Amino acid sequence: MGPGEELLFRGVIQQILRLRLGILLGIVIASLIFALAHLGSLTGEGLILTLITYLALSVVLGASYxxxxxxxxxxxxxxxxxxxxxxxxxxxxxxxxxxxxxxxLLI
Known part of the structure; x- marks a missing residue:
């Protein structure tokens, strides 16, 4: 799933946004879309923390790209x-x- 998501979110969405809005906004908006795209698969009390984690992960992925x-x-x-x-x-x-x-333990 990861490689396909990276192709879509970094290879397509982020690139389009970067060309139109610049690198920083491209990463931020693509990251917001990435986090919100995972909303449908999330439930429970940790929803907000998980969305924040996905947003942070996506910023790292966008910057690394x-x-x-x-x-x-x-x-x-x-x-x-x-x-x-x-x-x-x-x-x-x-x-x-x-x-x-x-x-x-992970912190």
Missing amino acids: EYSGNLVVPATVHGLFNAIQFEIIYWVATTEAPAVTTLL
Whole structure:
């Protein structure tokens, strides 16, 4: 999913916005669209925190794309982020540790 999202959000949307509005606004607006695109798959009490996390991730992905000029860089970072998310979900589901404890371990 990550590579396809990077192709769309960095390779198409961000590039169009960058050409029309500049690099900074291109990254910010593409990042807002990216975060809001994930809204439909989110539920529960952590919704706002998750959206903020996705927004921050997207800014990093957008900046890494602008800095490197290569979609492989943000696609790889995106893939690593997803892998870490799945690992946390698995760990919480298979242990007695609460999700909050897991998040604190990452900080």
